[in-house]
Amino acid sequence: MCVETVELDDPRPTEIVVEIAGCGVCHTDLSFRDGSWPYPMPAVLGHEGAGTVIATGSAVRSVAVGDRVVLSFGFCGACDACLSGAPANCPNAPLINMRGTRDDGSTTLRKNGEPVHGSFNTQSSFASHVLTEERYATKLPDGVPLELAGTLGCGVPTGAGAVLNVLRPRPGSTVAVFGLGAVGLSAVAAARLSGCSRVIGVDLNPARLELAREFGVTDIIEAGAEDPISAIHQIVPGGVDGAIEASGAKKALSDAFSSTSLTGTTVLVGAAPVGTTYEIDSVSLLAGRTLRGCTMGLANPRVFIPQLVRMWGQGLLPIEKMSTKFKLSEIDAALAAAADGSVVKPVLIP
Numbered sequence: 001m002c003v004e005t006v007e008l009d010d011p012r013p014t015e016i017v018v019e020i021a022g023c024g025v026c027h028t029d030l031s032f033r034d035g036s037w038p039y040p041m042p043a044v045l046g047h048e049g050a051g052t053v054i055a056t057g058s059a060v061r062s063v064a065v066g067d068r069v070v071l072s073f074g075f076c077g078a079c080d081a082c083l084s085g086a087p088a089n090c091p092n093a094p095l096i097n098m099r100g101t102r103d104d105g106s107t108t109l110r111k112n113g114e115p116v117h118g119s120f121n122t123q124s125s126f127a128s129h130v131l132t133e134e135r136y137a138t139k140l141p142d143g144v145p146l147e148l149a150g151t152l153g154c155g156v157p158t159g160a161g162a163v164l165n166v167l168r169p170r171p172g173s174t175v176a177v178f179g180l181g182a183v184g185l186s187a188v189a190a191a192r193l194s195g196c197s198r199v200i201g202v203d204l205n206p207a208r209l210e211l212a213r214e215f216g217v218t219d220i221i222e223a224g225a226e227d228p229i230s231a232i233h234q235i236v237p238g239g240v241d242g243a244i245e246a247s248g249a250k251k252a253l254s255d256a257f258s259s260t261s262l263t264g265t266t267v268l269v270g271a272a273p274v275g276t277t278y279e280i281d282s283v284s285l286l287a288g289r290t291l292r293g294c295t296m297g298l299a300n301p302r303v304f305i306p307q308l309v310r311m312w313g314q315g316l317l318p319i320e321k322m323s324t325k326f327k328l329s330e331i332d333a334a335l336a337a338a339a340d341g342s343v344v345k346p347v348l349i350p
C-alpha cells in the first residue's frame, strides 16, 4: 500500500466531510487488500474511522461542523431490515459497502481526473479526510479518545453485539470466545457484563490470552498447546451454553460448535475467505445445537455505539488496552502487525 494525495469531492446535500483522527485496522482490510474478498482497485481501504466533521451538505441536520464522530457501515435505509432497526441485516449493504462508489456509480475520490475507489464500507478511512453520508456518523461525547474511537464503529460492536444482541446469554450461563482480537475481546467484555459465570477465552497467542484477562475472561485455553474442545468440557462439564467464533479460522468454527452443550448456540462472526466451507457433525446438530452467523453484531450504529461508549466510560471496554498507534505513512507495518498478530488493533493516525 502507498500514501498518495488524491482529490475528494465536495459534499452533496446529505454528505459530510470528516477529518480523520485515527482509523483502526481490521482483518477485513487485509482480506480486501489480498483479494480474498473482492474490491475494485485502485482503492482507499479503511473502515474504522473516527474524527471531526469539517463540512456538511446543505440538507445535513443530525451532525454539524465541529462534532466528533465515529463512522460505521453503510445500509440502504429503505428495506424491511433497515426500517425495523436492523440495518446490519440490510440485503443491500454488501453492495453499498463493497462497490467502491456512491449509489449513482460516481467515486468520491479522483487522481489526475481518473476515478479512485473510495466509499469502502462507505468510508475509506485510511486517509486524512473522508466523504460519507451523514447517517453513517454517530456523535461521540467528550472524553472518548477520538484517535482510538474508530473501532467502536466495527470491531467492538461486531464482538459485543454478537453477545448482547444475538447470543443474549442468561446471567450465570457459560460462554467460550474463540479468537481474542478486538472482536473477541469485545465479546468477552460483553459476556462478562451479561453476568456469565464462566467466560473462556481461546487463542493461539499467549499474549492475547493474558490481555483477555483485562476484558474479563475467567479461564484461558492456549489452542496450540491443548485441545480446546476437551479443555472446555473439562471446565464446563457438558459444554458451554454459548460460543462465539471470532477468529475466522476454519477449524475454530467446528471446535466452537463442538464445545457447546446439547442445546448450546454458536455465533459465527469471524470472516473467513470467501468460498470457505465448514464441516459440522450432523448428530451434534441434530441433538439440538444452534449455529448462526451475524455481521456487525446486529448493531444499529446510532443506538448501539452510544451504549458501547457508556460501557467504555464504566471501564468495561478498555479499547486503549487493545490499541497501538502507527502513523499513516507506516500503513504497511500496521497491516503486517495485524496480519502476524503482534498487535491486536493497529490504529493509523494521519
Ligand SMILES: [Zn+2]
Residues within 6 Å of the ligand: 026, 027, 028, 047, 048, 154, 155
Ligand atoms: Zn472491520
Ligand SMILES: [Zn+2]
Residues within 6 Å of the ligand: 075, 076, 077, 078, 079, 080, 081, 082, 083, 087, 090, 091, 092, 093
Ligand atoms: Zn436496507
